[in-house]
Amino acid sequence: MSVLLSLTKFLLISSTVTILSICYFYMETGKCASPLLHRTYNSMPNVTRQQKSCSCPRSGFDLRQFVNKDKFNDIVKRRAEVYEKDKLRKKTILNELLLAPPNSPLQYPIQGFIVSPLKKGIIPGLSVHIVQQQNYQVTLSVSSGVLAVESLQEKGKVKGQGEKVLSISASSLQSLNDLLGQVSYRSTVYSIKSGDLVHFTFGQHKAIFPVVIREPTIPVLYDLGKDVNSHVTVTTKTFLRYPEVNYLIRSIRTFYKDIKIIIADDSIEPQKVNGTNIEQYFMPPAQGWFAGRNLAVSQVTTKYFLWVDDDFYFTEDTKIEKFVEIMESMPELDVVAGSVGKLANSFTLIYEEGDEEGGCLTRVKGNYQPIPGIPNCFFTSGVINFFLARTDAVRKVGFDPLLKRVGHSEFFMDGLGELLVAICPEVGLNHQRRRANAAYHHFRRPPKSDTDNKLYLHFFKNRLKCMKW
Numbered sequence: 001m002s003v004l005l006s007l008t009k010f011l012l013i014s015s016t017v018t019i020l021s022i023c024y025f026y027m028e029t030g031k032c033a034s035p036l037l038h039r040t041y042n043s044m045p046n047v048t049r050q051q052k053s054c055s056c057p058r059s060g061f062d063l064r065q066f067v068n069k070d071k072f073n074d075i076v077k078r079r080a081e082v083y084e085k086d087k088l089r090k091k092t093i094l095n096e097l098l099l100a101p102p103n104s105p106l107q108y109p110i111q112g113f114i115v116s117p118l119k120k121g122i123i124p125g126l127s128v129h130i131v132q133q134q135n136y137q138v139t140l141s142v143s144s145g146v147l148a149v150e151s152l153q154e155k156g157k158v159k160g161q162g163e164k165v166l167s168i169s170a171s172s173l174q175s176l177n178d179l180l181g182q183v184s185y186r187s188t189v190y191s192i193k194s195g196d197l198v199h200f201t202f203g204q205h206k207a208i209f210p211v212v213i214r215e216p217t218i219p220v221l222y223d224l225g226k227d228v229n230s231h232v233t234v235t236t237k238t239f240l241r242y243p244e245v246n247y248l249i250r251s252i253r254t255f256y257k258d259i260k261i262i263i264a265d266d267s268i269e270p271q272k273v274n275g276t277n278i279e280q281y282f283m284p285p286a287q288g289w290f291a292g293r294n295l296a297v298s299q300v301t302t303k304y305f306l307w308v309d310d311d312f313y314f315t316e317d318t319k320i321e322k323f324v325e326i327m328e329s330m331p332e333l334d335v336v337a338g339s340v341g342k343l344a345n346s347f348t349l350i351y352e353e354g355d356e357e358g359g360c361l362t363r364v365k366g367n368y369q370p371i372p373g374i375p376n377c378f379f380t381s382g383v384i385n386f387f388l389a390r391t392d393a394v395r396k397v398g399f400d401p402l403l404k405r406v407g408h409s410e411f412f413m414d415g416l417g418e419l420l421v422a423i424c425p426e427v428g429l430n431h432q433r434r435r436a437n438a439a440y441h442h443f444r445r446p447p448k449s450d451t452d453n454k455l456y457l458h459f460f461k462n463r464l465k466c467m468k469w
């Protein structure tokens with residue numbers, strides 16, 4: 001039995017080797033047996049992401065209806081122009097598709113070669129692995145920086161020192177690889193985040209690999225301190241609701257005597273809120289939700305802030321320490337939300353880029369997957385107004401102050417792909433019962449024009465053609 005097995009193994013291995021070597025032989029002469037391999041070898045396809053029209057979800061908003069009809073063409077043209085500029089800002093050579101040819105004798109770094117702008121680095125791992133031959137000729141070329149062989153002894157073997165195209169010749173494999181081991185790349189154009197591609201050619205063999213050019217970033221760290229008061233600031237925004245704010249503050253002080261509370265206040269007739277360790281920021285009247293959130297978050301000095309609405313109140317279940325523990329155990333997380341009353345609402349965002357008409361966005365109630373190692377927590381795209389967040393991450397996304405009275409989840413739209421969001425419904429607080437407040441409710445009820453303006457904002461700013469909310 002075992003003899004039979006070894007025999008089969010032998011046959012399998014030897015036939016594989018034969019096939020490989022036939023192919024290798026053909027490769028050397030430029031005629032590999034497989035037409036597929038041949039094609040792959042000769043032409044690197046230029047693949048960019050296909051722009052495909054996206055289909056509007058049924059019963060969603062067709063945002064094109066919220067664009068001024070007379071100006072439609074002009075607006076679409078302007079939008080296309082700013083979109084092109086935005087793409088240029090984000091464009092990088094490092095996203096190009098690179099294929100590795102089969103059976104290449106070239107060794108090179110596939111990824112991970114990083115150079116600081118205007119600095120130099122030795123390209124790691126460059127060499128050729130092939131049977132002995134008479135002489136060897138290798139060419140390396142780049143498009144934005146320059147190449148050189150460092151500490152070069154015999155100048156005759158190298159052409160193009162300090163230029164974009166470097167040719168190296170050698171009479172032995174050993175000396176070729178010695179020279180290749182000393183090739184450096186120097187960045188010559190200042191940029192903070194870009195790249196270059198190195199074309200590495202030996203006879204018919206060709207490889208392309210990336211150089212990442214990146215200015216190193218300086219860490220910005222928060223000293224977490226010893227207790228929850230040094231980890232977290234409670235932030236809220238209020239407008240014409242002082243009884244609610246006072247109730248909220250009393251409930252916070254029941255469980256957290258000393259935690260700092262920041263209040264952004266755009267009430268029409270502002271009143272000073274009473275209490276210790278409270279920072280109240282007065283704004284011009286009726287600046288709106290998102291402007292207030294921006295102001296409150298801009299004043300936070302702790303690593304995390306806890307967002308609450310002014311009509312919430314803390315309960316036994318409002319365990320801020322639990323949120324901090326979750327965030328600290330998974331540093332990739334940016335936002336972790338809990339539940340408000342019995343509700344732990346969250347949603348995922350499905351976004352398609354679309355073609356020149358614009359993209360499509362759908363908001364779907366629910367979550368992605370449970371978070372490994374953290375029981376009863378789930379990844380999601382967006383949550384309600386009770387969450388703990390990393391201050392630095394949220395500041396980068398920001399709250400668009402153009403959204404004054406309509407908007408809730410729009411912050412998470414801007415944060416899609418930027419913020420890793422989770423929901424852990426076991427941590428919770430409650431909603432205060434609704435008080436009679438005619439002035440507030442008058443302001444709170446947005447006129448239709450607010451909603452229309454918001455939908456137009458999504459048409460232009462987010463380059464969407466439709467959305468289902």
Ligand SMILES: *[C@@H]1O[C@H](CO)[C@@H](O)[C@H](O)[C@H]1NC(C)=O
Nearest residue numbers: 242243245246271272273274
């Ligand atoms: C703070 O206290 C003063 C004096 O008692 C009071 O007039 C004021 O209304 C209080 N502020 C709020 C927001 O309740």
